[in-house]
Amino acid sequence: xxxxxxxxxxxxxxxxxxxxxxxxxxxxxxxxxxxxxxxxxxxxxxxxxxxxxxxxxxxxxxxxxxxxxxxxxxxxxxxxxxxxxxxxxxxxxxxxxxxxxxxxxxxxxxxxxxxxxxxxxxxxxxxxxxxxxxxxxxxxxxxxxxxxxxxxxxxxxxxxxxxxxxxxxxxxxxxxxxxxxxxxxx
Amino acid sequence: xxxxxxxxxxxxxxxxxxxxxxxxxxxxxxxxxxxxxxxxxxxxxxxxxxxxxxxxxxxxxxxxxxxxxxxxxxxxxxxxxxxxxxxxxxxxxxxxxxxxxxxxxxxxxxxxxxxxxxxxxxxxxxxxxxxxxxxxxxxxxxxxxxxxxxxxxxxxxxxxxxxxxxxxxxxxxxxxxxxxxxxxxx
Numbered sequence: 001x002x003x004x005x006x007x008x009x010x011x012x013x014x015x016x017x018x019x020x021x022x023x024x025x026x027x028x029x030x031x032x033x034x035x036x037x038x039x040x041x042x043x044x045x046x047x048x049x050x051x052x053x054x055x056x057x058x059x060x061x062x063x064x065x066x067x068x069x070x071x072x073x074x075x076x077x078x079x080x081x082x083x084x085x086x087x088x089x090x091x092x093x094x095x096x097x098x099x100x101x102x103x104x105x106x107x108x109x110x111x112x113x114x115x116x117x118x119x120x121x122x123x124x125x126x127x128x129x130x131x132x133x134x135x136x137x138x139x140x141x142x143x144x145x146x147x148x149x150x151x152x153x154x155x156x157x158x159x160x161x162x163x164x165x166x167x168x169x170x171x172x173x174x175x176x177x178x179x180x181x182x183x184x185x186x
Numbered sequence: 187x188x189x190x191x192x193x194x195x196x197x198x199x200x201x202x203x204x205x206x207x208x209x210x211x212x213x214x215x216x217x218x219x220x221x222x223x224x225x226x227x228x229x230x231x232x233x234x235x236x237x238x239x240x241x242x243x244x245x246x247x248x249x250x251x252x253x254x255x256x257x258x259x260x261x262x263x264x265x266x267x268x269x270x271x272x273x274x275x276x277x278x279x280x281x282x283x284x285x286x287x288x289x290x291x292x293x294x295x296x297x298x299x300x301x302x303x304x305x306x307x308x309x310x311x312x313x314x315x316x317x318x319x320x321x322x323x324x325x326x327x328x329x330x331x332x333x334x335x336x337x338x339x340x341x342x343x344x345x346x347x348x349x350x351x352x353x354x355x356x357x358x359x360x361x362x363x364x365x366x367x368x369x370x371x372x
Binding site: 033034035036038043046071072073074075076078081082084085086090093094096 | 219220221222224229232257258259260261262264267268270271272276279280282
């Protein structure tokens with residue numbers, strides 16, 4: 001299976017999840033164009049179609065956003081850019097004095113089977129912490145506390161994060177779909 | 187001359203500038219796709235080519251960003267999205283305790299003459315105020331103080347803003363180009 005991404009952190013997370021499956025994961029390092037949109041589906045669809053014209057075989061790619069309720073869903077689809085520019089300290093500043101810390105990570109995988117396009121999403125509900133905690137993971141992990149936990153994603157091992165993550169949930173749907181379609185061929 | 191934009195504020199500003207020229211401005215209200223990029227030129231180029239395939243006659247469109255030095259250029263090309271989500275209060279929060287308030291507006295016009303693509307930029311240097319001031323203009327105008335002024339763009343009349351604005355400067359280059367090419371035809 002080929003993952004197309006320019007983000008090494010993303011590849012490493014997927015690689016760890018794939019270790020426990022019997023499928024081999026290959027990294028195709030390519031920075032594909034992304035559309036500006038409030039809508040993850042529109043963004044992924046555009047990129048998926050673009051890459052499918054270049055890579056003429058099955059692959060998947062994925063876009064993830066952090067959506068913070070009291071900021072109207074910010075930073076949403078622009079999470080990487082916002083992380084790079086204002087960082088986790090910027091997010092904590094924007095939330096100073098705000099008690100509604102509810103947020104969620106949403107990952108959307110786009111999969112091309114060589115012919116058609118498919119979409120699989122995964123969500124992780126949680127809240128934004130009051131300080132930066134933990135050194136694992138990347139991006140917003142040090143300020144995101146998953147529902148039913150009292151630690152941030154960056155205070156978890158990669159295995160623990162991957163057992164509950166948005167990315168893992170989207171991937172499970174993709175792998176379930178592939179398994180089913182293999183079986184239906186037999 | 188046709189301006190393609192989905193933003194009414196933008197059209198009204200251009201309309202006021204065109205009043206003083208002898209050229210008529212027509213509004214083509216269309217929300218064209220935009221690319222995610224740090225680079226205004228890449229964004230405008232993509233949209234310009236997209237619209238040129240739909241509108242088979244001369245037009246221009248324009249993208250503007252507010253680039254704040256101490257935030258690494260944030261919000262930059264995502265200025266509209268960031269304005270909608272965290273607003274001017276959000277920007278002031280991000281700059282609390284920060285003394286370097288330097289910022290600039292950059293507008294980039296993309297022009298299609300029916301055959302080729304041209305680009306014209308305009309910059310307005312200034313700084314971010316410590317509070318929201320003024321009711322005119324739109325977007326970041328209430329927190330942007332142009333260089334050599336002590337009021338924000340939102341404390342100016344539309345005529346005063348248009349006499350110095352990034353948008354005006356980019357448009358002057360476009361109109362200068364068109365005038366020259368008309369004369370060279372004669």
